[in-house]
Amino acid sequence: MSDALARVEAFIAGTAQERLDDYVDFLRIPSISTLGEHKSDMIAAAEFVASRLAAWGLEHVEVSPTPGHPVVYADWLHAEGAPTVIVYCHYDVQPVDPLELWVRPPFEPRIEAGRIFARGAADDKGQLHLHLWAARAWLQADGRLPINVRYVFEGEEESGSINFDAWLTANRPRLDADVVVVSDTGFFEGNHPALTIGLRGLMYAQIDVTGPSLDLHSGTYGGNVQNPAIALARIIASLKTEDGLVTVPGFHDEVRVLTADERAEFARLPLDESDLVQRLGVPELFGDPAFLPLERRGARPTLDVNGLWGGFQGEGAKTIIPAHAHAKISCRLVPDMDPLRTFERVREAILAVPVPGVTVDVTVLSHGMWSLAPIDHPATQAAARCLEEVFGERPYYLREGGSIPAAASFATMLGVPVVLLGFTNPDDQAHAPNEQMVLANYEGGLRTIVRYWEALADLPR
Ligand SMILES: [Zn+2]
Secondary structure, three states: OHHHHHHHHHHHHHHHHHHHHHHHHHOOOOOOOOOOOHHHHHHHHHHHHHHHHHHHOOOEEEOOOOOOOOEEEEEOOOOOOOOOEEEEEEOEEOOOOOHHHOOOOOOOEEEOOOOEEOOOOOOOHHHHHHHHHHHHHHHHHHHOOOEEEEEEEEEOOOHHOOOOOHHHHHHHHOOOOOOEOOOOOOEEEEOOOOOEEEEOOEEEEEEEEEEOOOOHHHHHHHOOOOOOHHHHHHHHHHOOOOOOOEEOOOOOOOOOOHHHHHHHHHHOOOHHHHHHHHHHHHOOOOOOOOOOOHHHHHHOOOOOOOOOEEOOOOOOOEEEEEEEEEEEEEEEOOOOOOHHHHHHHHHHHHOOOOOOOOEEEEEEEEEEEEEEEEEEEOHHHHHHHHHHHHHHOOOOOEOOOOOOHHHHHHHHHHOOOOOOEEEEEEEEOOOOOOEEEEHHHHHHHHHHHHHHHHOOOOOOO
């Protein structure tokens, strides 16, 4: 350990209680981005972050407005010759309902059995907070940071990051960097340290099937008109085989084939399948038998129906042929699929289904790109080494099934590696009642980050 790092570690060891109190204060602010009534709380949370950054020696600290909630920006750029890192986290949180399932109110943090319980404890205010303290530890214990940093803390991640891409574009001149570090992910089942190297992309669409101009009497007209709900059922059934394989022509054409090394990495992950089946409450898992469940989650595309409606839904019976029927569908995408090309293929497959007597429309609602970081990149390898030094265990490399829009935006806009270095325990109950963070994960996360900044100073550029 370098002398500088030893000083930083000593600072961390000597400030544990002050840090925990500060973390609790941050969690008390109900920064729910999607609810208009919390607009002033969002400002309070942004100001909280900005006040720490400014007090602890970061520069150009700014609560930067967007048409929605602000982005908090700050930098420190005095490590001459060293790489520049962008750190991304978000200070907004999910809504808290159902409130009655919380043991204590979601914004009254509770500490019990080595865990802190509150909305945002893990996702993502806890992780943002440990980054604030990593900067403080270096600047106060050593008077400098080993690297140049630019902090970009978003306030709309939980409500779709609607204004984030425009903010990135407008602020492009102050976003030059060599690496982006996103701390909004976590460890693997059993709380084993992990680096997320892949995220899936998304294509979300709606199908509208329109028949007669009004709901019709099914006695008077049944037998003479196409039923939109049946037409929709035919369309949906045509999109997959009974084994669950997507039948859309060309859908898999650009799907990157897993290498033997990548498959070996998936096979190393200790997934307890029967435990998963039990937790999900399903009789068995269902998916392409040619792949392991974690491969299906991280490296294979999907097509799912997210919602389905049309016709009479009330109590009892109403004998109609519905005028229209609808479905929302989505595809999770993997390298090297293109979201809009996938939409065109799905749309063509839907329109090719022979359902005479109705009209069918397919509209794309949203889309986002997948991301995949190379395992052998020096920035990824350095993160893995720091995790192992702090947590005493070689980290797993994960490819997650979900999406973090900001990660793909950074990768696309800057063309630099995005390292997804997050520390939450897998049972953190993010987005659910009694969200919680294991305090040892938080403290270990902080110690990993301070080491990582020193390790990145030697990154070949
Ligand atoms: Zn998050």
